[in-house]
Amino acid sequence: MTETNGNHVKILILGSGPAGFAAALYAARAELAPLVLTGNQLGGQAALTYTIENYPGFPEGVGGAQLGELFQKQAEHFGTRVEFDLANKVNLSARPFRVQTEAGEYLADSLIVTTGASPIHLNVPGEDTLLGRGVSYCATCDGAFFKDRKVVVVGGGDSALEEGLFLTRYATSVTIVHRRDELRAGAILQKRAKEHPKIQFVWNTAVTEVLGSDKMEAVRLKNLQSGDETLLEADGIFIFVGHTPNTEIFKGELKMDSHGYIEVDHLMQTSVPGVYAAGEAADPHFRQVVTSAGMGAAAAIQATRFLEAESG
Numbered sequence: 621m622t623e624t625n626g627n628h629v630k631i632l633i634l635g636s637g638p639a640g641f642a643a644a645l646y647a648a649r650a651e652l653a654p655l656v657l658t659g660n661q662l663g664g665q666a667a668l669t670y671t672i673e674n675y676p677g678f679p680e681g682v683g684g685a686q687l688g689e690l691f692q693k694q695a696e697h698f699g700t701r702v703e704f705d706l707a708n709k710v711n712l713s714a715r716p717f718r719v720q721t722e723a724g725e726y727l728a729d730s731l732i733v734t735t736g737a738s739p740i741h742l743n744v745p746g747e748d749t750l751l752g753r754g755v756s757y758c759a760t761c762d763g764a765f766f767k768d769r770k771v772v773v774v775g776g777g778d779s780a781l782e783e784g785l786f787l788t789r790y791a792t793s794v795t796i797v798h799r800r801d802e803l804r805a806g807a808i809l810q811k812r813a814k815e816h817p818k819i820q821f822v823w824n825t826a827v828t829e830v831l832g833s834d835k836m837e838a839v840r841l842k843n844l845q846s847g848d849e850t851l852l853e854a855d856g857i858f859i860f861v862g863h864t865p866n867t868e869i870f871k872g873e874l875k876m877d878s879h880g881y882i883e884v885d886h887l888m889q890t891s892v893p894g895v896y897a898a899g900e901a902a903d904p905h906f907r908q909v910v911t912s913a914g915m916g917a918a919a920a921i922q923a924t925r926f927l928e929a930e931s932g
């Protein structure tokens with residue numbers, strides 16, 4: 621791809637999740653003809669889940685993939701261009717910013733990074749095939765599907781305990797499986813979890829397989845001290861062993877925290893003027909569709925003001 625006008629855009633948005641399409645909607649309505657590069661996951665993480673019941677405006681819930689399609693349609697309706705392409709290198713040292721992709725190179729007067737984050741996987745057999753059919757990385761999202769069921773939670777940090785406690789609202793039992801014999805989570809959370817009648821702990825143990833054909837039926841556990849293997853029947857497994865922001869390509873270009881989340885101020889501005897970040901790429905805290913979309917909209921409003929101030 622060569623440097624044609626089509627490849628030099630006023631606003632380039634990396635990512636097609638809730639943050640990306642919300643940013644695109646606002647930039648398009650400001651008549652800036654934004655370009656969205658989708659990455660490998662059109663619709664983002666939201667598109668991976670069967671139903672989303674906590675996005676405002678859908679009292680009956682909405683399919684995750686369907687919501688992604690609606691976001692895209694609305695953004696395109698106002699003039700967003702969408703390309704199925706993945707950014708793999710950026711140069712933000714001068715403007716226009718340069719973004720190399722699998723298909724070529726784009727130049728952008730301003731850039732909105734909405735590349736999201738990916739939950740760290742256990743990488744065990746059955747984990748990918750039973751995703752959405754028992755395997756989940758989001759209790760807030762999927763917990764309600766496990767009413768009166770048995771679930772397993774993997775992890776020993778704050779998220780594992782917070783989400784495990786949340787799951788007790790629905791599940792009859794929550795078994796927390798942890799690799800060590802002590803938790804990393806804060807003391808108050810530990811106390812609440814240990815005292816909860818629905819929560820049991822299995823220590824020094826790893827999940828080595830998720831079993832089930834149509835839906836999850838059990839997990840295989842391995843005691844890391846004795847090597848003994850056991851099967852534990854359960855309807856769901858919630859994995860909270862960490863999140864990785866998809867920000868590798870911005871290392872050395874944008875200021876990040878020690879976990880790789882892009883640092884932004886309250887206006888979604890990064891360390892480089894004209895570059896904004898929104899959604900899970902910049903947010904280790906909320907990780908929801910509505911919060912990510914809100915940040916995306918804010919980033920686009922700010923990028924629009926930046927470009928307007930420049931053009932006088």
Ligand SMILES: Cc1cc2nc3c(=O)[nH]c(=O)nc-3n(C[C@H](O)[C@H](O)[C@H](O)COP(=O)(O)OP(=O)(O)OC[C@H]3O[C@@H](n4cnc5c(N)ncnc54)[C@H](O)[C@@H]3O)c2cc1C
Nearest residue numbers: 635636637639659661664665666707736761899900907909
């Ligand atoms: C199984 C599951 C169920 C969930 N259920 C709910 C729910 O019910 N309710 C809720 O509020 N939240 C839910 N969440 C969380 C929600 O999906 C996320 O908070 C939200 O999608 C984050 O939006 P985002 O736009 O920041 O990033 P993401 O959705 O992660 O999207 C990132 C986008 O960036 C693209 N990308 C990545 N790297 C590049 C690159 N180099 N170049 C170009 N593009 C790139 C990806 O292809 C993707 O399109 C769920 C998450 C999961 C995993």
